[in-house]
Each structure stands twice: as C-alpha cells, then as structure tokens.
Amino acid sequence: MCKEEIIMTTNCMSNYSYGPNCFDELPAILAGYGFTKVVFIGGKRALASSQTEVKQVLSQANVEVTASLVYGVESTQANIDRLVATEEVAAADVIFGFGGGKALDTAKMVAMELAKPIFTFPTICSNCSAGTAVAVIYHDDGSFDRYGFPPVPLHVFINTQVIANAPAKYFWAGIGDGISKAPEVAHCVAHAKETGMELPHTATLGAAIAASSKGAFYQYGPQGIADVKNNLASRAVEEVALDIVVSTGYASNLVNQKEFYFNSCHAHAFYNATTAIKREGEYLHGQIVSFGVLVLHAYYQEDEELQRVLAFNHRLGLPVTLAQLGLSQADIPKVVEVAMTTNEYKHLPFEPDQFAAAIKRADELGQALS
Template sequence: MTTNYMSNYSYGPDCFKEIPEVLDKYKVHKVVFIGGEKALKSSQEDVKNVLESNGFYVTGSFVYGKNATQSNIDKLVEKSEVQDADIIFGFGGGRALDTVKMVAKALDKTIFTFPTICSNCSAGTAIAVLYKDDGSFDKYGYPDVPAHVFINTSVIAKAPKEYFWAGVGDGISKAPEVEHAVAAAVERGVELPHTAVLGAAIAASSKDAFYKYGEQGIKDVENGTVSKAIEEVALDIVVSTGYASNLVNQDDFYYNSCHAHAFYNATTAIKKEKEPLHGQVVSFGVMVLHAYFNELEELKKVAAFNKKLGLPVTLEEIGLKVSDAEKITELAMQTNEYKQTPFDKEKYIEAIKLADKMGSENA
C-alpha cells in the first residue's frame, strides 16, 4: 500500500456547527445515525437539528447493540435505512464505533464519527476490535479510516467519568507498546519504512499529555466542566494515538500493540464476576510490559500513576488472581500481538506476577 488515509477532525464545544461545511465536500444528502443508546441520546438531537436546518435528511437512528460482534454488524447492514443513506454517522465509544466502521466497510460508505466518550482511539482508526457473542475477543477487523471526527468536548465533559478514566488507562499504552514492537522488529533486522518511523514518533509524542493532564481531566469530567485538560487528553486519545495506530498498522507490518494488549485480549476469555473496562485492564497490562522488559523505573512510574488515578495496580482489582498468570499467558500467546512481537512464556508469567507484587506492595 502506498496511500495512507488519516481522519480530518473538528473539536471544541461548538464543533457540530461545522458539520454542514464538512459534509458539503462529500456531495451527500441522506445520513443515518448508528451508535450506543446513551451516546445517541447525548448528541443526536443537536446533530439532527444542524443537518435538517441545512437541507440534509436523516434516514434513521439505530442502537448498534451491546458489543462489537459480527452478528450486530450483519443486522445493521441489512437495514434499508442504513443501505439507503449516503453517509453514516457513528456515535459512542470504542465498541459502538468499531461496529459502525465495519458496517460502513461492508456497504462501502463514508463514515463520520462522533466520540461521545474518550475511552480509546477508535473514532479515528482503521482497525476494529471484534468480539464473539460470548464477549471473548474474536479478531481484528480492518475498516476504512473515518473521513472526519467531531470531538465535542462539551459532550465528553458530561459523559460518565469512568470512560474518560479508562481512556487515560488505555492511552498510556500506546507509546511503550509501539516503542517495543518497533524495537523488536529492528532487532530482527527490519529496516523501518517512513510510515512506521512517523507512526512511532507520533506514538512517542502522545505519552506526556496523559501524565500531565490525565488527573485534572478526570476531575473536570466528574464536574462536567469543559477544560483545557479535557481537550488535551481527548485530542491525545482520538488524534495522536489514533494517527499512530493507523501508521503502524499496515498490510506488511504491525507495530500497533504488543505485551499490554496481549494481556488485555487474553483476559477477555477468563470469566470474571464483573467485566472491567478495556482501558482499565490495559493500564495494568502496561505494568506487565515494563515488568517484562525489567524497566523498573517505568514500572514504578506507571504503578504510582495508576494508583493516583484509581486505575488497577493488582490482578485482584480486575477480577483476576495470581494463579491465573499461566492461563493468561497461554491465551496471550494466541493473540495477534504475540504473533507480531513474540515473548518468552516463563518470562511473561513472571512479569504478570512482578507487576501484581509491586502493585500489592504499594496498594
């Protein structure tokens, strides 16, 4: 592939006003809404009013389901209102937007995304995490990148804080995972192409904002106050880590994630009393990553940051036990992350235990 597509984006509390101008470039008339139930309630009326007052027609509005599954994608693809629309507007967080991106791909339609929470970078990426109907990880899907993202910081500020909180937990994984995936490729003798080098640079640039603005951003979301901290974290999650993902995830290489997301994907197959949020688990996975590479200062930094924000620092906090370490590792060795960036089984088991031990000692 020699063409890379990246999402354009608008942001701020008034960014919905820019929809007609952006849409004009695509020469479309009919729009369909798909998203999470709460996400649609938070934004669709404002967006619909802007559209209808500017001559656009909304064919329908649909809740995507409860998870990003092939069965939910298939149901939406069959709806006549979705088929008849010129363009799809997707509302919500990661699972909703991953579903909508795959619907758009199946119907060869352009998609605009409206992240109503900032739990991950799905709003701007050309990758979708798909699950089986039982909730366990299934596979990655590869939709087209959304053409435009509308990051309304007023909507995000009013959303439940746990999603923003989990977004920070997921966001801190991007820089170290890309760094280690790239380093492993170089060690294998790979000469990195420009696309990968650029993606790695953007991933590295995303790191500091989470540690600088994360805590304040969470407090501001809790208070429903639009702020610089919310804006910086939202842009870091949706744009910076999203752009990085698109650049380091190509047909001929994958440096988008490694040890931390291998941990997360593995844990989805282990039944828990309550299923934690994606970023919640990934934040502990970042501790596992640093423990695996014996980066003890970074491990301490992440553990202290997680503890400060109330993110997990022990297995128990995500519904797991130390005795699960071997099973988690076996499952992690079946993931795409392991296939692209392999790791030593025993060393990974010990890394899980070390991360938990350090977290327990400082809990």
C-alpha cells in the same frame, strides 16, 4: 535488466473537528462531500447525548436522517450483519457513528461491508477507535474474536462538552489505554530493528507520533478526570481527548500496515487474553490495558518506568493488582496460554515463563501499595 517493481501506497488519516461547538461545522463539511442522507448508528446513551443537537444542525442544512439505530451492546458479527441488512442504512450516503469503542467499531465495520463512508462522533473518550482503521470484534459471549480493518473515518467530531458530560469512568479508562501506545510501539519498533528491518517513513512517522502522545496523559490526566467529574470542557479535557483520539489514533493507523505491525504488544496481549476468563463485574478495555502496561515494563525489567506507571495508576485509581480486575495469580497460566494465540504474540513473540513472571511481579508490586 529487470525493472524494479513500483509499489504505490496511500495512507489515509481522518480529518477532525473539536471543541464544544464543533457540530456547527457539519453543514459545510457535508456539503464538501455532497452528502444529503445520513444514518445514525450508536449506543443508546451515546445517541441520547448528541443526536438531538446533530439533527438540529442537519435540519438547517436540509440533510435527511434516514434512521437512528442502536448498534447493540457488543461489537459482534451478528450486530454488524443486522445493521448491514437494514434498509435505512443502505439508503444513506454516509454513516454517522456515535459512542465509544464498541459502538464505533461496529459502525466502521458496517460502513466497510457496505462500502460507505463514515463520520464518527466519540461521545466518550475511552480509546482511539473514533479515528482508526482498526476494529475489535468479539464473540457473542464477550470474548475476543478478531481484528477488523475498515477504512479510516472521513471525519471525527470531538465535542469536548459531550465528553465532559459523559461518565468519568470512560475518560479514566481512555487514559489507561492511552499510556500503552508509546511503550508498545517503541518495543515493537525496537524488535523490528533487532531483526534487521530498516524502518520506512510510515513506520518512523507513526513511532514519532506514538512517542509524542505520552506526555499529555501524565501532565493533563489527573486534572482532566477531575474536570469531567464536574462536566467542565476544560483545556485538560481537550488535551487528553485529542491525545486519545488523534495522536494515538494517527499512530495506530501509521504503524498498522500490510508490511508491518507495530501497534501493540504485551499490554494488549494481556488485555485480549483476559477476555477469555469469566468473572463478575465490569472491566473496561483501558482499565485492563493499564495493568498490561505494568506487565510490559516488568517483562523488559524497565524498573524506572514500571515505578512511574505504578504510581500514576495508583494515583488515578487505575488497577495495580490482579484482584482489581477480578483476577488472581491462579489465572496467570490461562492468561499466558491465551496471550500466545493473539495477534500481538504473532508479531512480537515473548517468552511465556517470562510473561507469567512479569504479571506476577506487577501484581506483587501493586499489592505492596495497598
């Protein structure tokens, strides 16, 4: 009689500290791991926002900072390679990553390549990168390259005052990205069940956390944006920040496994495809994803939810038309073509004509609001 194979699995989730004084907890947390040398990697503005306060706390604990390094402006393999080859990074016990998605994704990939642990310090709240085991890597021209899969950060320090002091556009874009998590995971899970998959515990838990993240964006999002504009580390800012970094981050880690991928579908396929289209202006990840959520609901003909997201986006100034993303309906064939090459399409294939029609419908509904 054959013995059933036993598969051992471990799911790691980042610990986290939050609030305007969370940096004060660094000495005790570092001591628990035995780390005495750290290196800072981050964006130029991100480092400027936090490194002085962090260095002061570390100096009181006799922790050495080997260097403070600007990662670049894009999370590219070239920037990862440059930092991996830097002596001060190699000398550190742990990497401290400061910034938003691209800075933190770069730092996480550097940590992975050097087999070093990482702590993250999200200085803006534009997405869940600070706590995830996923990194988005771009080509040098800014187009999407691939996903990387580093280990999760050991600890995340969510300083709500730092986030409240940052430009409000990043918090705004983080809400745009955050509203995609619940519907994308739900549709991925539904597709898996339709194909006969019996969800394991990890997927069930991830789907439940993803679903739980939805309400806070609609409840606290508008007030949170207003408070960030006034540099107030309020309850609304805290709730949205924790929802973005912790809730959607935990969900991402649980539904992104070797055996299954339920982390994203139509909204992120739309985003990744648009990076291949050159256009003027700055378009943040979550800003584009928020229109992708409209596309997702239009694709599945979920009219009630489509109208809800349309009204929410319009209220917050998130895009409801292609023109607000520097695109037009003439770009739809290219978006669809590239979307069909994405990781999202690989795991949840969609009908190209129906996807094109969904983009067009979302755009036309948005135009009607103008």
